[in-house]
Amino acid sequence: MSKKNSSQMAEKMEGNESGNAETQEPGKMAATVPEKLITIDHVTKIYRDGGRSAVKAVDDLCLDIYKGETLGLVGESGCGKSTTGNLLVRLLQTDEGSITYRGQDITKMSEKQFHPLRRNIQMVFQDPYSSINPKKKIGWLLEEPLVIHHKKLSKEERQEKVKEMLRVVGLDEEYRNRYPRQLSGGQRQRVSIALALILNPAFIVADEPVSALDVSVQAQILNLMKKLQKEYSLTYLFISHDLNVVSYLSDRIGVMYLGNLVELGSWEQVSTRPRHPYTQALFAAANAEESNGTPLLQGDVPSPSDPPSGCPFHTRCPQCMERCRREKPVLTEIEDGWKAACFLE
Numbered sequence: 001m002s003k004k005n006s007s008q009m010a011e012k013m014e015g016n017e018s019g020n021a022e023t024q025e026p027g028k029m030a031a032t033v034p035e036k037l038i039t040i041d042h043v044t045k046i047y048r049d050g051g052r053s054a055v056k057a058v059d060d061l062c063l064d065i066y067k068g069e070t071l072g073l074v075g076e077s078g079c080g081k082s083t084t085g086n087l088l089v090r091l092l093q094t095d096e097g098s099i100t101y102r103g104q105d106i107t108k109m110s111e112k113q114f115h116p117l118r119r120n121i122q123m124v125f126q127d128p129y130s131s132i133n134p135k136k137k138i139g140w141l142l143e144e145p146l147v148i149h150h151k152k153l154s155k156e157e158r159q160e161k162v163k164e165m166l167r168v169v170g171l172d173e174e175y176r177n178r179y180p181r182q183l184s185g186g187q188r189q190r191v192s193i194a195l196a197l198i199l200n201p202a203f204i205v206a207d208e209p210v211s212a213l214d215v216s217v218q219a220q221i222l223n224l225m226k227k228l229q230k231e232y233s234l235t236y237l238f239i240s241h242d243l244n245v246v247s248y249l250s251d252r253i254g255v256m257y258l259g260n261l262v263e264l265g266s267w268e269q270v271s272t273r274p275r276h277p278y279t280q281a282l283f284a285a286a287n288a289e290e291s292n293g294t295p296l297l298q299g300d301v302p303s304p305s306d307p308p309s310g311c312p313f314h315t316r317c318p319q320c321m322e323r324c325r326r327e328k329p330v331l332t333e334i335e336d337g338w339k340a341a342c343f344l345e
């Protein structure tokens with residue numbers, strides 16, 4: 001595509017208003033005041049099963065996500081990671097609390113009000129096969145969001161953009177004529193990244209984006225995501241149960257347990273000095289699994305439809321005190337930007 005065409009198209013697309021000029025090195029935000037892109041304020045999400053049981057999947061969650069960072073969200077299966085991600089992209093509605101994007105409360109908006117913001121907030125799923133229409137060719141799939149969000153673009157301009165995006169994610173432009181089933185898992189995940197990126201978003205929720213892939217392919221996709229973050233000034237919420245994967249991209253991590261955020265801090269703080277006994281167990285388990293395959297975390301996660309009293313982790317905590325059975329610890333600052341919800345000093 002010529003430079004002239006490219007700049008004309010960029011004008012018509014507007015998109016990620018953050019622009020590349022302001023790009024900050026992720027994790028190196030100390031020199032300037034970091035800009036809050038997303039604020040999750042006391043958000044609760046309850047799944048109700050026809051009134052019979054209620055699962056509090058996200059419990060009074062408070063979390064800021066800063067522009068240009070990757071926030072890793074970790075925790076065992078069922079702790080509420082995907083629910084949090086789905087609330088952020090409005091695949092789910094909150095029951096309580098608010099989520100603001102650049103100061104605008106997206107939880108209270110109508111679909112029409114949210115429409116112009118939708119292109120800024122995108123998602124990459126674990127299994128692209130279930131999130132993309134298998135009956136449509138890749139070219140059609142990538143063109144569709146442009147048809148919806150950039151009505152001023154001509155068909156030719158849309159097709160140019162599709163070819164450009166395929167190249168950006170490392171696929172030959174000829175892939176636009178293929179169906180998803182004709183692609184490998186890694187190639188399909190490249191397509192879903194292109195799909196998330198084509199509207200020039202500011203924020204991407206990546207929910208276990210490499211969990212279904214072979215380890216060698218995982219590394220390629222993680223490298224691609226890292227490269228794209230720099231090039232496109234992206235902010236990521238990176239959801240994974242795999243600490244090794246999270247370590248590769250995350251500037252900060254949040255640890256969830258039974259719908260609660262139990263620890264939050266920089267990767268360096270949390271990985272070297274995990275404060276919450278659950279975080280300690282998660283890191284110990286990851287290290288043990290690496291060395292001899294034995295997970296250290298004992299016992300099952302209690303049912304989220306019948307959570308324990310007091311601290312949600314007290315039933316499995318090796319350092320449980322009497323107080324922990326009665327009282328729920330709040331997330332409290334340990335040092336600059338590092339918080340844990342635990343009564344232990």
Ligand SMILES: Nc1ncnc2c1ncn2[C@@H]1O[C@H](COP(=O)(O)OP(=O)(O)OP(=O)(O)O)[C@@H](O)[C@H]1O
Binds near residue numbers: 047048056083
């Ligand atoms: N649609 C639903 N209806 C009822 N309960 C649900 C629904 N989706 C999730 N849950 C429950 O909500 C809780 C949180 O689920 P969620 O999928 O957010 O966890 P997760 O951390 O993403 O888990 P995983 O690592 O397995 O993906 C779990 O107890 C789950 O069973």
Ligand SMILES: [Mg+2]
Binds near residue numbers: 081082083
């Ligand atoms: Mg999940």
